[in-house]
Amino acid sequence: MAETLTKPHDEEPLIEGNQTYASLTETVAGVVQRQKDHPKAWFVAFVLGFGLVNVLLLSITYLVYMGIGIWGNNQPVAWSFDIINFVWWIGIGHAGTLISAILLLMRQEWRTSINRFAEAMTIFAVMCAGMYPLLHTGRPWVAYWLLPYPNILAMWPQPRSPLVWDVFAVSTYMTVSILFWYTGLVPDLATLRERVKNRFAKVLAGMGSLGWRGSAKHWMRYEQAYIILAGLSTPLVLSVHTIVSFDFAVSILPGWQATIFPPYFVAGAVYAGFAMVLTFMIPMRRWYRIEHLVTMNHIDWMAKIMLTTGLIVFYGYIVEVFYAWYSANPYEQFMMWNRWHGPYAPAYWLLILCNGVIPQLLWSKKNRRNLKLVFAVSLVVSLGMWLERFIIIPVSLHRDFLPSSWGMYYPTIWDFGMFFGTIGFFVMMMFLFVRFIPMISIFEVRELWSRIRPQRAEVKEVEA
Amino acid sequence: MARLFSPVANTIARASLVAAVAVPVGAIVMGSVVSRSPANTNVGVAFDQPVPFSHAHHSIELGIDCRYCHTSVTKSSSAGIPSTETCMSCHSQIWTDSPLLEPVRQSWAEGKPIRFASTGEVGWNRVAKVPEFVYFNHSIHIARGIQCNECHGNIQEQHMTAKGKPFFMKWCLDCHRKPEKALYVDEQQPDLTPQEKVFAFYRKIQEGAKLSARELALKKGREYQPTAAELEKGREMVQKMDIKVKTLADCYICHR
Amino acid sequence: MSHAIEVSQGPKVYGYIAEFEEAEQLVQAARKTAEAGYRDFDAYSPFPIHGLPEAMRFKDARVPWIIFFCGVIGAIVGYGLQYYVTVFDYPMNVGGRPNHSWVQYIPITFECTVLFAALGAVVGMFGLNGLPRPYHPVFEAKNFERASEDRFFLVIEASDGKFDAEGTRRFLESLGPTEVNLVEAEEV
């Protein structure tokens, strides 16, 4: 039945070359097995990431010691980098779930080569995101009050607050992502269990694999659970960024109070997420010689999705302008005027350039298959999505209802310390991941191969 | 093939699963138990004092009224700690040579606040203290006829003063939500004002008068569950005193 | 690991194992085995094979139901918590909203539903599969390490009523495997 559904690729196969189950297994598991020959690039990237992680730790320490005052936040701009980065990271996470869940439900077989990688990205991105809501509070040591638990104060969280929704959404998202990822990992750990020579690694893999032995009965329940997990993750991933967008949509602030936010945030999230996947995948596939698994097809498809979501986001921008004009609400109209002509106008126009204009290059197939260009575009989009949150948060806050309370926002070195710190953390985790965990779901590749490989007869000839 | 794990591994695996759940849960339970225990609340823990002052002796055995020392308890938020002068008003006559009272006499002589003979540090160790950021007012509670023992436990029985109740927010709210639980009329002398009733209670104890179930519980500092009738009476008193119960659980009643 | 804990008793027979090169062969073999009336047998493969459970006449639809019930519980817990907190335990006037502002309770309710369901799915699935189970007799079978790479196995267990050493072995060989072996295990 899978075959009857549309195959995304028409001309080229999703797995190139003349493969066997063994060879496929070898390619992926080999990366983990042969710890010796990792590319130089790995070390460079890891060291870079690790360095930035130290910056992060420094920033956090100083932050907790001194208080939020070390950031540029003020009245009226009480939120800025902290929440920008939170939303940005959460967004990046979304690509992973989308690829692994939604594409699975849609029987998009090309997801197979990238879902493991994208899911890992999700988890690390959500980790980065999770730091901010915690650390941006004035008194992080009592942030646990956001959790509902019976206590001697007889106090509870206040469930009308989008921040409490965030707590539930993000923690649920984190948990489900990890479950999903781990479940997918178990059979591959079983493979590693059998293949790795190093005893310690073997035992580790053995424990991780939970004694998976590939029983047909297990596989059946496994697939039932896996597909339903996907079915759960799909609305979940949509809900998470919807709820994040509620942080703003629920308020009364011009530039925040917009009904378009949920869809437009979700699209933006996927947009940013795919950009990040490409940013990592393009070099990875070269460094780890997996071009035959992550083919130009994959790049092409991801670029297409990026373009699509990009257009939705751009539509969002246009609708915001329309609302401002159509509402005939002076505050809304001024908000838009301020974005265009106010002190932060350059950021707005740069945003339009990054998210609206440049991605249009991806209309042409030639460009979509030009790795350098796609890579560049993916970086531009990441920047653009960050700018979008900058426009939404500080730029809406700095001039609201009463002109007397208008102000300006200037980030401090510590704002950037936190931001680049989390980027470093993300990079470090990703590179640790590719080194110690199969970055492609081996059993799914086998399964895919078993269906799309040339007919058995031909194979026989080849063998003869 | 050489299997990786031996059969016993299965048992270990299952055990660790159980542990993974049990340990955190256990920790949380432990935490909440400790936080509610005297180790944290100091309930029933007597601190030492410059002078081992005995409420039991003074209030019941000698029958001194609370207000004699805690002068402002009916007037102000703070009940007031007796000045050396107050102590001396009696102890210049009796037990003038008791070494235990030396700190008092010394304070009086030097005109400096009472201090520990042992360490020379100044003042009494505070026993009953509401948590930080809480503004408690004695006078209004007394005016409403809330017995001292509601919060201070069996104070009139204590030789070494100790904290009577945990003073948790939950505990305060319990009363602020249902004041009728704590409001009552002394049936034997029903025409006392609520405030007089508060202090008459100790005279009754002293004279060994017959105590109602509620009064007994108060005397011992025990929890008391009022009967339906009593609650009804309590509600009437709430009406009569025009206590706006719904406002009693407002944050600003205790926090500012 | 095996030397770690030695249990003093000889190996027991777990069953016969047949090894195949192709998934299709395994499906065939499974179907024949089932038709032959065997019940305690299992197939092992490096990836899920469509049609294999059907071929084995194996049905189990409990996982979806577990997930469903967990989801329902999650929804009730989620909404119930908020309702209890804001209507019963400590009702407050929050910005003039009613104590029971159900509209604003939807997100948390939804998240709890998903969370519980997802946990149900994973715990239920591994639970029904009897995992974790680091040790299993079949691990002691010859070549079994390739069951997680590129080989397909069929095991008929000694516990099966129809099992008898010779017959079963011959039956398995009739299915055209690359080889058939006896599985002896320390513990069955």
Added chain:
Amino acid sequence: MEETKTQTGLDIEEIRRRLRGERGQRYWRSLEEVAETPEFQQFLEDEFPNRSSLLDLDRRSFLKVMGASLALAGLSGCRFLPKEKIVPYVKAPEEVVPGKPTYYATAMPFAGSSIGLIAKAVMGRPIKLEGNESHPWSLGASDVFSQAAILALYDPDRGTTVKNRGFVATWEEFLAEARKVLPQAKGVRLVVGDVASPTLERQLAEFQAIYPNAKIVRHEPVSRANVREGAKIALGREALPVHDFSKARVVLAVDADFLASMPGSVRYAREFAGTRRVDEENQSLSRLYCVEPAPTPTGILADHRLPIAQADLEGFLQHVAYLAGAASQPGAANLAPESFWNGLAKDLRSAGAQAAVVVGDACTPAAHALAIAIQAKLGSVGSTVRYVAAPAVRSDQRLSALVTDLESGAADAVLFLQANPVYSSGLGERLGKAIGKAKLSACFDLYETETAAACSWYLPAPHFLEDWSDARALDGTVSIVQPLVEPLHDTLSVHSLLPALMNRPSEPLAEVRKTWAVDDKTWRTWLNEGVASVPKAAELPVPATVQAPVGRSRRVDGFEVAIRPDPTVWDGTFANNGWLQELPKPFTKLTWDNAVHLSFSAAESLKVSNGDVVRVTLGERSVEGPAWILPGLAKNTVLLHLGYGRRAGGRVAEGAGFDVYPLTSEDSPWGGVGARVEKTGKRAVLASAQMHFSMEGRDIVRMGTMEEYRRNPSLKPEHAHGEAPRDLTLYSDEEKRREQEGVQQWGMAIDLNLCMGCNACVTACQAENNIPVVGKDQVQRGREMHWIRIDHYYGPRAGDGSGDNPTHVVQPINCMQCENAPCEPVCPVAATVHSHEGLNQMVYNRCVGTRYCSNNCPYKVRRFNYLNYQFAQKNFDRKEDIPLLKLLNNPDVTVRGRGVMEKCTYCVQRINAARIEAKKKGRDIRDGEVVTACQQACPSQAIVFGDVSDPNSRVSQIKRNQRNYALLGELNTRPRTTYLARVTNPNPEIEA
């Protein structure tokens, strides 16, 4: 520690067991036994391992301990709960009920006058000053200076001990040397300001009697000499005008800020406000003409405001006099359009006795003389103004003479009594050097000032809350200044200092009572009242026609410099007061700095913008400071504020702003003409609490003229959306309404017609609610903490093309206590929720600091503790300062720590106190029993607070006024604080 705990626990059990059942004598003996038992000793050891004992507790340090109790908490770490000590009195003072404040009437001497105050003390430490209702010059209200004065009492920078050439010395040493030097001194000089204390005046006289070669030198940087001078010219005797604006229908204020900064302004504001209340019944407004070189709070309320150079004011008045028929020849008619003159003249003449002409202290004597002539002519003397004899102040010498005497050696002993001429005069530098020549030079002051640095002796003065004294008010009303605390430092009252120098030591109280020889009963009533029943200053007869010199305009070539006392630090006296330094100045909202204020056109012509450092040259002296554009200045007038650029006198004062005194001289203390202004190319950073001064055409401050009001009483602009309909909600608010039934509902109304932005409310709030000072850097980052702020907007004024004379509006903004508070639903931990009394509660100890509430507050009234601001006031972060500063805290208000949100609470601590007292009496709070700090301070009573559920409460009545409107009502926030639209009363005959 754990172990000892259980250990001691057992001991206690043991002791209890022994004690039980013992009675009477036996009981005591057994107790003694117990005390002797080793367990008991051991128990003492274990429980309190040798801990550092506190300071010896004389009353003074006792206060410190009370204040520092928080800091002490947790000394013994062996339990989770911090151990806290209760330190009882030895002898409880009669009047003190622990936990209850006590109130004393006193008075604050200030610049030759005084204002009667009520000081609030808790457990013996003063924490708040309020106006004294029975004092005619307070009427219960107060101003920024009297509100902030309390901070100086606990200021860690105050002089704490006598110093000789910078080394710690004693009073004895000083007195010994003084007694040695003074008798054989060639010339003794006492330098004092305009003294408000009759006792001090008496003592000065006595001093001169004993030391015939002693001369009194008067030095008051912001003096009223011109006023007295003017009266002398017109009436032949030094006099001061005392106005009564309650009778005035037309007021002409010539550079006179009689509503905010002029002596008597607190009373004047109240009187004037009485003539500006508009509602259905009373629609007759008084009319205020303002003619001033620089905008003042008074100018904000003006119906007609004319920016005119300082140099032209005399000429202006001359013409007014001419039109009023008080002078024969016209003045500078070119200063205003024809219609203005006609309108003004007509108004004045028709008002007659109900006209008032107020002339500012900076105007020339001639100008004052003219004013007297005009009022005499109009017949308003005796109704809107009286002239009372100025207190006879003896001044034998001017400062310049002192300098020459010191240089020549004619004077070799000089004593500065709370005067700081080395800083606060144009002669500072010379004087500083000259002092060095004197045999004996001493400076007696609150701080170690610049003068103190120049003198060989520094003598610490007590704060007026530590000292007995007396003080004369504007019209001679005398109040007794009584101390609330023993001096915190080793100070000596001036009333004891002088006698000591005269070799007859005496106590200040005795000295003061000597001045007023009255029996104890009267004395006690004086102390209670805060006002002494002694005759006021004599009123002078004013003839119907007064001859005044002809007023002339001086030609302004280039720029003219107008020098004024700073609206927040005055002449520098308050420069070390953090509250006042951080108080946003009217108009500019600048904090922590003064500036070179330029008009729009001046800035254009000079091509300077805010922050450009410019050099202002007047004569041969020049100063440099950052420019700041101040619309409303006369075209070529440069406004400079005194009081900054302190070189000594405290960590807060030093380094803030630039010193303007070099441009002053004895003859022209108020600036002069012919100044040059040029760019230096440097830039300076100024911290302004408001950045945007235009309403952007939004419906924020509603205002209109009388005609417009008659046409449309709500004054709602037709384009404006107005308040959202009540039914426009997703949920029914039935439930909430039910919850509020039978409970008092708090609300506030602010009449924009009466508010002139004097800032008294802001400082009062700061003092009442423990609001920290955050320092210039934080203000600049937009993190000031004031709970109530005064928004200032400029509007176009008809016929003002240049933008040099815009209309000004001010609007006090505190928490609106919205019924549909947007801040509440977004708080994740229910740290801000509504009370049943309609208060938007902010629970600090629950707040985790997500700041979401602030984002969602359309009024941006919430303030966040981005850093640990409490006790981190600029330079006040030294550990040893903290106990002292803690004494200032209001114990009924939580001291907010780092990372929590805070905001106006409608002074809930006052509400609660009132409620408890009322409940004890078995009733609800009566209208007027709760007065918020801002309301209490407000001189014009623009702020009214009360129960809006009671239709008869004052606030309800005011809210029924058609002018009443909700700010940003279209957001359906339903604020409990509402505003009354502003109505101006321009003269229809004057076309702008």
